[in-house]
Amino acid sequence: MPLERYGVLKARPIASRQGRGRAPHYHIHAIDHGEDYRVSIAVRSAPAPSQLLYLIDDRFTHPVLARLRELPMGFCGQPSRPDAAAALDYVRGQMLTRARMSALPWDVPGPDEDFNELLHLWVGRALRDEDALIYAFGERFGPQHTPDPHFGFRPSTGIYRVHMNQGSVGAHDERDGAWQDGALMLWFPPIIEQGRTKLAERWVAVFVAFASQRWDSEPEPGMLTP
Template identity: 80%
Template sequence: MPLQRYGVLKARPIASRQGRGRTPHYHVHAVDHGEDYRVSISVRSSAGPSQLLYLIDDRFEHPLLERLRALPLGFCGQPPSSGGAALDYVRANLLSRERMSELPWDVPGPDDDFNELLDLWVGRALRDEDALIYAFGERFGPIHEPDPHFGFRPATGIYRVHMNQGSDPAYSERDGPWQDGALLLWFPEIVEDGHVKLRERWVAVFVAFSSQRWAA
C-alpha cells in the first residue's frame, strides 16, 4: 500500500538537532516563504539490527536534478510513478545496496557516527544562506500544537525519509514502488570577480534498513 502523502519538500534549512532517545531521528528545521517544517531522518532502526544502511554521495548527479530545480518552494506531492520527481532506489538506478555502509548512530569521538556525518553536511547548508534541502518522504500534520523539537506552530513536516519498499513484515503495509525517501542538499555556484570559486554541488543522503530487500 503506497504512502498516503508522499512528496518532496524544497526549503531553506535554518536549524538542526541530533537524534537521541529510544527511537532517535535527526531533525532539520526548514522554512519556505511562509511555513515551517521539521524533516525527521531515522538514525537507528527499531527492528532487527540497530544500525542503518546509508550512503552519502557528495557529488551526486542524476537526470532527476533538472526536475528538482524546477519545483517551487514548499511541499510538492508526487504520484508514486516514474516520470515525475518521485524516488525509487531500485527502479531509477539511484544506487545499489553494495554502495551502502553500516554505521552506528551515536558513539564517542568526532565524525564517526551517522548523527555527526549528517551534521557535517547539514551544518554546511545552515552556514550557506542560499543552500536548499530537498526532503523526500511522507508529510505529517499540520497539528495545531507546537513542534516538540523546534517549537513552531502548527507542527508539520516530512518523515519516512528512507527507503520505503522491501520492508520487514511488520512495516510491509507501507511498502510500494516510487515512494522512497532521501535528503538532498543543494549548494549554489559561487562566483567572485567573474570567476567560479565553487561549482554548484548536490549532496544526496540515502537511508535504508538492514532488513529491507532490494528487488524490483
C-alpha cells in the same frame, strides 16, 4: 500500498538537532516563505532485528536533479510513478546499490564517527550558507495544531519516512511501494568571483535504508541512469 502523502519539500534549513533517545531521529527545521517544517531522519533502526544502512554521496549526479531545480519552494505532492517530476526509487531509478551503503552505530565516542555526526557536518554547512536549500523526500505529517515538540513552531508539520520505502518485511510491508522512496538532498549554490565560476553547484544526497529490506526489484526498461 503507496504512501498517501508522498512528496518532496524544497525549503531553506535554519536549525537542526542531532538524534537522541531510544528512537533517535535527526531533525531539521526548514522554512518556505514563512511556513515552518520539521524534517525527521532516522539515525538508528528500531531495536533488532534490522540495522540502519546509509550513504552520503557528496558529489551526487543524476538526471532527476534537472527536475528538482524546476520545482517551486514548499511541499510538492508526488504521485508514486516513474513519470512524476520528483518521485524517487532507489532500485528502478538506478540511484544507488545496496553495496554502496554502510552500517555504522548511531552514536559512538569520537568526532565524525557515526551517521548522526556525518549528517550534521553537511547540514551544518547548509545552515551556514544562506543560499543553500534542502530537498526532503518522504511522507508529510500534520499539520497538528500543537507546538512542534522539537522546534516549537505552530502548527507542527513536516516530512518523515525519509528512507527507502520498499522491500520491507513484517509489520512495515503495508507501506511498501515503488517510486516513493525517501531521501535528503542538499543543494549548494556555485561560488562566483569576479564574474567567473570558482566552484560549481554541489549536490549532496543522503540515502537511508534498513538491512532487512529487499533489493530484488529489477530496473524497468528505459529508466533513468546516473
